[in-house]
Amino acid sequence: MTQSILVPDDTCWTVEEAARFAVIVDAADYYRFAKEAMLKARHRVFLIGWDFDARIELEPEAQTVGGPNRVGRFMEWLAQERPELDVRVLKWDIGILRSLGRGETPAFLLHWLMPKGIDFRLDSAHPTTSAHHMKILVVDDALAFCGGIDMTMGRWDTREHHEGRPGRHTPRGKPLPPWHDVTTCVTGAAARGLAVLAAHRWFWATGEELEPVPPTEPHWPTGLVADFEDIPIGIARTLPRYEERAHVNEILGATYAIIRAAERFLYIESQYLASRRICEVLMERLEEPDGPEIVVINPETADGWLEAKAMDTARVRMIRLLMEADVHDRFRIYYPVNAAGTPIYVHAKIMFADDRALKVGSANINNRSMGYDSECDIVVDAVAHPERRAAVARVRDGLLAEHLGRSAAEVREALERTNGSLIELIDTLNSTDRKHLVPLRPRELSLGEELFAESDAADPIRPVGLRRILRSLTQRAPVRQIRQMRRRRIEARNARRQHLG
Template identity: 35%
Template sequence: MLLTNRELSRYIDQDNMPDQTPGKRQLMTSLFDKPRNCRWIEKADQVGFAVDGENYYRALRESIIGARHSVFLVGWDIHSQLRLVREKTGDGYPTTLAALLEQCVHENPELQIYILCWDFAMIYTLEREFFPRYKLQWKSHDRIHFCLDGAHPAGGSQHQKFAVIDDSVAFAGGLDISKWRWDTREHRANDPRRVDPDGNTYPPFHDVNMTVSGDAARALGQLARERWAAVDGCEPAPAADNPNAECWPESLPPRLQQVEVAIALTRPEWGEHSALHQIEQLYVDSIERAEKLIYIENQYLSSHRIGEALVASLQREQGPEIVIIMPHETGGWLEQHTMDVLRCRLLGKLRDADTHGRLRAFSVRVSRDEAVYVMIHSKTMIIDDRFVRIGSSNLSNRSMGLDSECDLAITDTEDERCKEVITAFRRELLAEHLAVDPQTLAEAEQDAGSVIAAIETLQEGEHTLEALSHEIDDTLDMAVPDSALIDPEKPLEPERMLDYILGSSKSKLATGPLLKVAAALILLLGLAAAWRWTPMSEFLNMESAENAVRWMRDSEFTPALILLAFILGSVLAIPLTLIIIATVTVLGPWAGMAYSLAGAQLAAIVTFWLGQALGKNTVSNLAGSQFNTIARKVKNPGLLTIITFRIVPVAPFTVINVIAGASSISLRDFAIGTFFGMMPGIAAIALVADRLLAWLKDPSLQDVLVLGGTVLLVAGVLWALRHWLGSLLFKD
């Protein structure tokens, strides 16, 4: 039986959850406990494993071609121009996603396609397709529906990655239908086919998806409809009861038949939805029951609770070997200097607990001379070759409570055939990383009597597993804060972040400008670090920077160019903080503050007029969930509302301007509210940026003390302003 979202919430709210205290270790056959550690336990007629992008995208394409009623594509990111296959197919269908969907709906008048993609944070703009909504809506059929999913708390994301075809076949795992994901199982250091839609190459990439049919696929179809309804407000109709056998991909042979699949979720508390922590609980329960082997592939390793469970396992006198496969380093500079630091800290704790020598952590190297490593993006765990889980959840705190996640899991239920399949699958993955034949690995395991010993006998050649270090530079370790800010387990609202910084527990209203100050500090400190520790210092130093600033300051066109930069930056949705910092750098604190206030005011009015010109319906379609979020907050349009939005921003600067223009707020109230609402934040950024720039020029003790005093002054003023505004808003 499928529990609806409302029934599930009611069950949880009535305190019907079983005791979550781990007891004596039990067999894997008794592992699944609904709704404690999974939402559904449903029969899958067939189960397959799609390893790496080449196999998954080909299989997905085949299933979409066979669709008759509905296609749901749910992901953290979706790229319309991704080439699903890299060779000629001869079947008459396009290889790029958007063209494929277009042809399928033209050929089948009953087919409805729903694409749900995270309404992503600005920090990921350069990694993702620019305005995928526009490309899909302006050029596609009216039966191809697209929504940006913003139905999550502040700081959270829609991180589930699954596809459902006719409620008959479903794919779930770690692979988005996105760029930088396609690769073969060989993971060659240089593969000319491994290019993104823009023609750029990227490193080898590894990931895993599970494919299911039958009732398990129907359950994922229900999940997709619930997610769509949470964003769009309208739940699509389910497919007919009779399954579509043509949906199963021809290129993906089923590995198991007639097995039960558990579907576990992470869902943060949001609106009417209760929080679900089934994914975390299933991790803990399965690790606690492990006896011989815990095999993990994951992008991150920072979850406190998972770390505790692994430490407890390592401390047992008789316990399982633990093999963890992770990236050599994560994708971007920011992740490498945050999440990788948290990984090193947790790895250090695990190695301290490994008194019996049962832990190994590896990365996958494919070339020694060029030092090319495989990006491990898989979220896979196999325990005792009797339990396998594949999904979207990273071993991070946010995947346990803040992001929306979906994992699938299977146990052998004392079925020897199932155990054989899981064992073979685990060996296939390990053999892929070691660049050996699975049979060779099986023989090495038998000879050594240990998976770890077998791995260590096969670590040869350029493509192999390489020991992963947990050492970290002391300076970097001291600079990176605790995971409470970097990798939170629950929503970290601006109010809570301010309390974390100031130590206050009685504040009632978030203070956006203080966060902008923090962003300015991080940006400038990052530049200072780059000048100090990277080759940037060879061609960009303080003297050359001062010469450039002096030239810009003395130009007769500078004032006009600065105002124009604010307008263009607002239209293009460039973060306002960056433009303010640049202005202060060129003109100094006081003139920079004045020009920033004038430029922000002018830019706000221009984009307000743009919202008026587009109209409410158009803006609602373009802004998606953000329009509804802001519209709900604008109960009494007027001056105080705009001031509140500027001091406590609920959306980016440009988004607020455009939505305000499409609403009933008058230009007069908008302009006055913007002026007074932006003033504190701009002043704070200008003052702190100026003092920090002075410290960069001459890092003396006096400048450090002045900088510290400025930060404290700004924090105090913003704290007082916040409480003053709070008294106005809540005086009734």
Template identity: 35%
Template sequence: MKRILEPGRNCWTQTEAHDAGVLVDGRDYYKAFYREALRAKSYIAITGWQFDSDVSLLRGEDAQQAQGELRMLPLLRELCEKNPELHIYILAWDFNVLLAMEREWMQHTLFNGYSDRLSFRFDTSAPLYAAHHQKLVLIDGRVAFTGGMDICDCRWDDRDHPARSTLRCDNGRDPHGPYHDVQSVLTGPVVEKLAELFEARWFNSGGGTLRLPTPVSRDDVDLKPTVALPPGPVAICRTFGKTLVPFQEQVQEIRALYLDAIDAAEHFLYFENQYFSSRILFQALVRRMRAKDRSRLNIVFVLPRMPEALREQLAMGVAQVRLLRLLQRVAKETGHALGVYCSVARDEAGQDVYTYVHSKLLVVDDRLLTLGSANTTNRSLGVDSELNLAWEVSEENGEPLRRAIRRLRVSLMSELSGVSRPAELRKLARADGLVSFLDGVAARGEARLRAHPLETVFDQNPLIKPLVPEELVFDPEDSLIDESLFESLKQEQSLVASGVRFLARWFGSLPARPHPASLPAPNTLP
């Protein structure tokens, strides 16, 4: 069977992990981060889409057993006080003005005003209309966390996802609703490659050359993942949009990975994602379903019922409903089974309260797993900075990895569908009849799974339906830079390029050339 992962095409590199696993939902991730942060000796490096200084890392019974600070920034300050050798680096996306009312203000002052060993930077180097969306934590070069979760308000939940919970209360707000996400945790040489990526982001943001210390010798690393993965090679996959300052070339490894994975599928595709609005992935799924002499697939999507904000309804929600309705039609015409679902909890009155699915995960035939920060949107596969990891079954790792991927998939599907009896779990584990089984669970309405209504706020309110947009810049597929201009500026001898480099030095701190770790990787296959 042809391998899917190919360095230089759909991943940057494949590097060994000594230990690896997946942390499911905010409680497990925040608890693991807290535990490893307390043990940090040399450095903690964090990059993300959003941060909040006073988010509580431990809650409920977890907090009762802890000593010292439990909130994000007070904890980091306390760690600096206790360890004069510790350095902390935080790199946050310099968010769009549209998000200003949802973000904590004055963070540059809040984080930087305490210790010269706690450095906070905003990263302004994203392309126009794009975001820095990667989520990565590194501790002492020994442990890495990456996935869909930022350390911020309105992310914490546990796997029970109750309809109401006072533990889901942040910063004096009313408790938020049920929330689902996944994060990976790793040790081994792969952490050093991820540290190189963090150094690249820091450099490209104008922070200068950062050399993170070599991995610290430690014997107290204890991952405790929700679901363990075996040791072996892990692929690092990236998205970077094209920019003029620095002269960042486009990197679309995650997009290529999704396309290759869809084409390689022989039995099933399992998507968990916050959105599905990618035109290129829609086309790939249609192409695979219409392919003659190929096996019939079970295709499963688990999504939120609706995007959270109106701007997201405009940007992705309308396109998502259109594309999924078309996919359902193609599946019916071609004999494939395709199901689109959402997950709920029941409140005291017996009403459905929808779980917000924020995870970004794909499983193919239990032979390939990828998870990370990338949504299945145009922007995540084209212009935003994104970071995914991927594991693929091979002759070397064989059945242990396949069993681990299946165990993770069944665990996630059980959590979101609400089925847990042994006979039901066996049906989740099988590829054949998967959509038919899930359709039955959703139709009975006794557990957590529901058929996705595939509607938007415009469908719910006929008065605003004429306002449905055709195209919006909120979900762009490419950087808004003319290709001929970009190629001209890449040339060192170009007079215009010299002018851009002069302006970059004069008006800002961004480098003229990006760090090598953010550039396209050479294809290493013969």
């Protein structure tokens, strides 16, 4: 009997039954469903995030759900109209600097922080330079959203990712580029499990213990189709060691388990590809004679100067390592573009092993997400259930269809024609006259970029002090090591060419 991927205290924190479970792709749907769920709340609305921008519109093109449209005004209105409702917001404390940087005035932020029916707190319960990266919304402890989408500027988009979409703009009206993201919605014991995690976060941040709310029937959002019903799901976390709290890296364990469970292919969407530990497991699979294909979807480049400097340089190194290990030609990495050729930014964090398993949440494939920041992922293992495996396949095929500008039916038919090869499927359906995938080629790095990528400052996996970060940036010891790596890379490339004839 095949062992389950879901192992409490190893690959997940807990396994809970989800009465309904849906994967929601892109923020246009998520914002609408979230607003409707909050409007139907009876006891508590609890929003936890890396970032919030009170100025953004939940439905920027056509409002279909009642109440104010801007997220800040909506939360205020909800608390004032329903004084019996417990409305709480928990935001990463250093994220307040991002708010100032994007144009929110101190007076505007102060208005948010003043008591007015919303219990708004900044969460500082983390090591120096660590981030609270979870994105969770819990309604009445009965329905919860968990994934990679923050309610902040630049996230809203539809699955079409049209050029010049009018709803895709800053609060001041400046157009924004296409953006691809994923979250989930759950009910049942799984929602209560996420409510317990939210209560833990509140306690760590404030020292206040929250009581569960009275049992309430969940109000499933109108128009949201459940991908699964009555299915056990794993809730997996990353938590850095902090004060008396122990280090937790269940997401790393889940990632290893999913990679090792794949038989035909791994399909991965992630904002980054920067974790050496994860890439080493991928390399092992590529070196196997009958191992799986590995297809990765990334953005063309990271969002922001510092992220690009750290994550893109690390990605170049990871791609090189994977290409060197790819002696059987089973690895591809792409970035998506819309029909006009504009790159679509990939912020999604979702992974599939065949039609058996999926993992979706806030964790990227970088060191921070595996040990340094707080993260939450949902894990599904459909190993012995044909109906659940079919549902996993439908979610995966829908994502591929979105990126290729095709229907899910076309993707399924192509996968059958190619005998289950994702690489051949993409080669067959990829066409530049519509949305498509562009191969991502590694560039040459300067010695300075190699040094930065090798430093703790680039992408730490454990909490480190500022002194160590500064020392790692200034030390010269890695220079000889990097030059040796370059020589080994050239030798490996020549050996691979010789192997392939």
